[in-house]
Amino acid sequence: MSVEQETENVEALRWFKSSYSGSGGGDCVEVAAGHGAVYVRDSKAAGGGRVLQVGRSEWAAFVSLAQG
Secondary structure (H helix, E strand, O other), X not given: OOOOOOOOOHHHOOOEEOOOXXXXXXXXXXXXXXXXXXXXXXXXXXXXXXXXXXXXXXXXXXXXXXXX
């Protein structure tokens, strides 16, 4: 496993809210695709919250298992 310093500006990415997130302001997740990684954040803390960075192949495996 390797760890690299994040140089991508995550605020400049195009974020998508989960279709399972309701309009009532509950638990909402946003996802953005960047160069070589996928980013996940809590939409309620989008301006200054933490962002999870996941490799594209790991994200594809997660989505595959989640759909299965």
